[in-house]
Amino acid sequence: MGAPSPDNLLDRINTTIGRAIAWLTLLMVVVTFVVVVMRYVFDAGLIWVQESVTWMHAAVFMLGAAYTLRDEEHVRVDVFYREMSARRRAWVDLVGVILFLLPLCVFLAWNSFDFVNQSWSIREASRESGGLPYPLIPMLKSILLLMPLAVSLQGISLLLKSLQTLRGR
Numbered sequence: 001m002g003a004p005s006p007d008n009l010l011d012r013i014n015t016t017i018g019r020a021i022a023w024l025t026l027l028m029v030v031v032t033f034v035v036v037v038m039r040y041v042f043d044a045g046l047i048w049v050q051e052s053v054t055w056m057h058a059a060v061f062m063l064g065a066a067y068t069l070r071d072e073e074h075v076r077v078d079v080f081y082r083e084m085s086a087r088r089r090a091w092v093d094l095v096g097v098i099l100f101l102l103p104l105c106v107f108l109a110w111n112s113f114d115f116v117n118q119s120w121s122i123r124e125a126s127r128e129s130g131g132l133p134y135p136l137i138p139m140l141k142s143i144l145l146l147m148p149l150a151v152s153l154q155g156i157s158l159l160l161k162s163l164q165t166l167r168g169r
Helices: 005-038 046-062 067-072 085-122 134-139 144-168
Strands: none
Touching: 005 046, 005 067, 005 144, 046 067, 046 134, 046 144, 067 144, 085 134, 085 144, 134 144
């Protein structure tokens, strides 16, 4: 048995990330419940706990994007796509990845880099008293770089699958 094909490796990477990040949804529910109980039963609250829910929500959507693309569960206007042959869908996917997905990922990463770098360089913490401490804010902002990387990897996997379909494999 040979080495796994790159697209299978890329799919496995994004599957692992997607499944791991999916657990954050359960954690978000638990933490939100704790926030509500603390506020309405004990008339108390912790800002960092409330902020963590917002950041978990962002992480779920941003890091789950590649997993969603892998399973083709992303938003797509497929009025024509679903009726196309496998070969025509492969062409649409190939062109879509090259012309739209990869350039968008490069754009997002390029424009996020300084924002993330600055957060690390100033040792950013929450603006709220009692909010999330350093290094959590820079780590969370780093998701702005991880998301386009993960989506790009999944786009490359889709591109490779499209090429295989076009080659008749």
